[in-house]
Amino acid sequence: MHSYIPIILMVSVGILLGSVFLLLHRFLGPHRPNPEKLSTYESGMPPVRSARERFSVKYYMVAVLFILFDIEVIFLYPWAVNFRTLGLFGYVEMVLFIVILLVGYLYILKKGALRWD
Amino acid sequence: MENILQLLSNPIVSAVLMALAPLLFILPYALVTIYIEMKMAAHIQNRLAYMQTGWHGTLQPFADILKLLQKEDIIPTAASKFLFILAPYLVFVGTYSSFAVLPFSSAFIGSNIDLGIFFLIAVSSLVVVGLLMSGWASNNKWSLFGALRSAAQIVSYEIPSALAILGVVMVSGTMSTQEMTHFQDGGIGQWIIFGGNLPLWQKLSLIPFMIILFLIYLVSSMAEVNRTPFDIPEAESELVQGYNTEYSGMKFAIFYLAEYANLFLVSAVVVILFFGGWTSPFGTFLSGPVWGAFWFVTKGMLFVCLNIWLRWTLPRLRVDQLMYVSWKVLTPFALLCVLAIGLIVVM
Amino acid sequence: MNLYDIIFYFFAVVTIASAAVVVFSRNIVYSAFSLLFTFFGVAGIYVLLNADFLAITQLLVYVGGILVLILFGVMLTTNVVSVEIKTGTMQTLPATIIVALLAGLLGGIVWTTDWFVGKRLSEVTSQTTSKEIGTALITTHVLPFEIASVILLVAIVGAAMMARRERSNTNI
Numbered sequence: 001m002h003s004y005i006p007i008i009l010m011v012s013v014g015i016l017l018g019s020v021f022l023l024l025h026r027f028l029g030p031h032r033p034n035p036e037k038l039s040t041y042e043s044g045m046p047p048v049r050s051a052r053e054r055f056s057v058k059y060y061m062v063a064v065l066f067i068l069f070d071i072e073v074i075f076l077y078p079w080a081v082n083f084r085t086l087g088l089f090g091y092v093e094m095v096l097f098i099v100i101l102l103v104g105y106l107y108i109l110k111k112g113a114l115r116w117d
Numbered sequence: 118m119e120n121i122l123q124l125l126s127n128p129i130v131s132a133v134l135m136a137l138a139p140l141l142f143i144l145p146y147a148l149v150t151i152y153i154e155m156k157m158a159a160h161i162q163n164r165l166a167y168m169q170t171g172w173h174g175t176l177q178p179f180a181d182i183l184k185l186l187q188k189e190d191i192i193p194t195a196a197s198k199f200l201f202i203l204a205p206y207l208v209f210v211g212t213y214s215s216f217a218v219l220p221f222s223s224a225f226i227g228s229n230i231d232l233g234i235f236f237l238i239a240v241s242s243l244v245v246v247g248l249l250m251s252g253w254a255s256n257n258k259w260s261l262f263g264a265l266r267s268a269a270q271i272v273s274y275e276i277p278s279a280l281a282i283l284g285v286v287m288v289s290g291t292m293s294t295q296e297m298t299h300f301q302d303g304g305i306g307q308w309i310i311f312g313g314n315l316p317l318w319q320k321l322s323l324i325p326f327m328i329i330l331f332l333i334y335l336v337s338s339m340a341e342v343n344r345t346p347f348d349i350p351e352a353e354s355e356l357v358q359g360y361n362t363e364y365s366g367m368k369f370a371i372f373y374l375a376e377y378a379n380l381f382l383v384s385a386v387v388v389i390l391f392f393g394g395w396t397s398p399f400g401t402f403l404s405g406p407v408w409g410a411f412w413f414v415t416k417g418m419l420f421v422c423l424n425i426w427l428r429w430t431l432p433r434l435r436v437d438q439l440m441y442v443s444w445k446v447l448t449p450f451a452l453l454c455v456l457a458i459g460l461i462v463v464m
Numbered sequence: 465m466n467l468y469d470i471i472f473y474f475f476a477v478v479t480i481a482s483a484a485v486v487v488f489s490r491n492i493v494y495s496a497f498s499l500l501f502t503f504f505g506v507a508g509i510y511v512l513l514n515a516d517f518l519a520i521t522q523l524l525v526y527v528g529g530i531l532v533l534i535l536f537g538v539m540l541t542t543n544v545v546s547v548e549i550k551t552g553t554m555q556t557l558p559a560t561i562i563v564a565l566l567a568g569l570l571g572g573i574v575w576t577t578d579w580f581v582g583k584r585l586s587e588v589t590s591q592t593t594s595k596e597i598g599t600a601l602i603t604t605h606v607l608p609f610e611i612a613s614v615i616l617l618v619a620i621v622g623a624a625m626m627a628r629r630e631r632s633n634t635n636i
Contacts, residue, residue, distance in 0.1 A: 242528025
């Protein structure tokens with residue numbers, strides 16, 4: 001697990017760099033707030049209501065479909081790494097796996113779940 | 118002198134240096150690319166771009182940085198302050214830690230983990246959450262809609278890009294970015310786009326599928342960095358600036374830097390997957406650790422320029438077209454390609 | 465205390481602290497965002513357990529998928545977002561009973577499990593986990609593997625049903 005230490009370090013470097021930027025900015029940038037400046041930008045108009053309104057459920061659907069297909073792809077990765085040693089048997093297994101999911105894909109296609117209108 | 122060498126061989130010290138090294142690349146790279154992008158955009162549109170600051174405006178990126186540093190840092194009263202500050206960190210950390218698995222040359226890679234390319238796919242999800250956070254924290258309608266669209270777009274295009282990478286993993290038999298590059302060592306004919314170093318008939322039959330996978334990955338990587346023709350999240354004429362509308366000064370600069378770093382990242386992944394990473398196109402001629410870094414950066418920059426070219430040439434897609442391309446074109450084609458490649462390799 | 469211990473305690477603190485925010489925060493969106501750090505901390509602990517494939521899968525599925533789904537879900541429900549949820553103590557007795565039962569169950573599992581104590585982390589030499597997982601999935605565990613695809617199929621069908629219902633009665 002030694003090879004993961006640089007990644008942990010890089011995460012810390014990323015956080016550190018962000019902090020350095022923001023600190024630098026605190027010393028160099030002006031700070032003269034007024035209510036107009038601090039109001040939410042809405043094309044120059046006074047903001048109407050909060051932005052946290054309802055939005056379309058379509059976004060939720062995209063996330064659901066993403067998770068399903070993502071899990072499928074994750075299953076395929078460990079197979080792909082050593083599928084040359086697994087040979088034809090492994091390939092047939094995987095074709096079965098993919099075909100079952102292709103059926104699901106065709107079903108949602110037919111049902112119009114992938115239509116964005 | 119000996120003390121310094123001893124210090125350098127200390128594993129912790131060398132790990133810290135390894136972690137800092139990509140930064141030394143990203144900062145100058147961003148300055149150069151901002152300049153290249155503006156100049157290319159201008160010439161594509163038949164105008165001149167920067168001419169005043171320095172020779173042909175070469176000092177403009179520095180002037181931009183000075184300007185950003187002097188800007189006032191505004192946090193709107195309606196925003197959720199803590200999340201508003203945290204969001205740029207998340208986006209930047211997500212992008213920066215992906216650089217850990219880029220093999221700049223045979224001698225340099227931040228972290229040679231066994232699951233390199235898989236890690237790359239996973240870490241980009243940190244960026245999605247960062248964007249959603251910035252959009253929600255800003256409490257601005259443009260920001261929130263930009264963030265939602267952006268998240269939906271990145272998430273949709275992750276499936277075809279993961280499938281395209283899968284095809285390459287099947288051919289090379291490894292997820293480590295360094296081993297993947299070694300697999301393609303030995304000249305232009307050994308690159309995965311030309312079938313890697315497999316027997317001749319397999320190579321020949323793989324080429325068409327590899328080209329399709331390459332195009333699929335190219336399109337989805339462009340969508341994942343939110344640039345035109347996939348810039349719906351920040352379509353200027355509709356959503357002002359998208360998720361970073363409320364950000365100013367250095368926080369905006371961090372988003373901007375992350376965007377450019379991301380651009381190189383996806384271009385570098387294209388190079389690792391299909392175009393031989395740091396390997397020289399002439400086999401052993403002009404190869405070695407230093408030339409390796411040269412080839413890697415040159416190839417990466419070529420794809421960055423391709424991205425810029427496409428950005429300033431193509432019109433923007435509509436949201437429904439965007440989803441159509443991802444779910445109904447790229448995903449099924451990528452799946453079929455994976456099946457076909459499997460058949461060819463296993464035979 | 466060596467480096468690995470420090471990293472372990474760091475991730476443990478991140479996981480537990482952010483999980484506490486998830487539970488105690490009065491704003492549900494803050495709870496959802498805090499989950500990010502819980503998932504991240506758990507991924508870190510997986511890496512320390514030499515389960516790197518699992519760690520990255522955790523990031524990919526939970527941070528990239530489930531968390532985005534939860535965020536969309538939370539943001540979709542206006543009322544929940546703009547009004548802070550009231551957290552108070554009610555139904556103390558049933559809650560106590562359920563918590564006690566759950567705690568007893570977990571305690572029993574901890575007590576009766578024959579814990580595998582491996583080598584110290586610093587002694588483990590890195591090896592490729594993904595290849596072994598792949599081989600195991602295709603050979604010894606091939607039936608659960610294929611069943612997983614059927615379960616995914618069922619989930620996809622369910623998702624399609626959800627999408628269809630949405631289309632028939634609204635057009636936002």
